[in-house]
Amino acid sequence: MTYDRLVCANCAAPVNEGRCPVCRASRARLQQQEEQQGLFVGLSPAMLVALLVVLLATLALLAHQTV
Known part of the structure; x- marks a missing residue:
């Protein structure tokens, strides 16, 4: 608040x-x-979901390149 x-x-x-x-x-x-308060307290839930999607996509890309 x-x-x-x-x-x-x-x-x-x-x-x-x-x-x-x-x-x-x-x-x-x-x-x-x-x-x-922490670093992510000012972010909206939509922004947190978007960051999570970007993180997962980056991890998937890195995993695909190492195979």
Whole structure:
């Protein structure tokens, strides 16, 4: 989840503006979580499937050339 769409329950402002201490704490926590996420977290499922197909095709091509 990204913090650019969250609304603070304390001050009713967007969390990404950081108007109150609750907003700033939530924004810092979410930024820390985004930094800890892995390499493939931003890819869509379709992109992951496409990468898998390319990988399998490459492996099949390499296997065919060695025979």
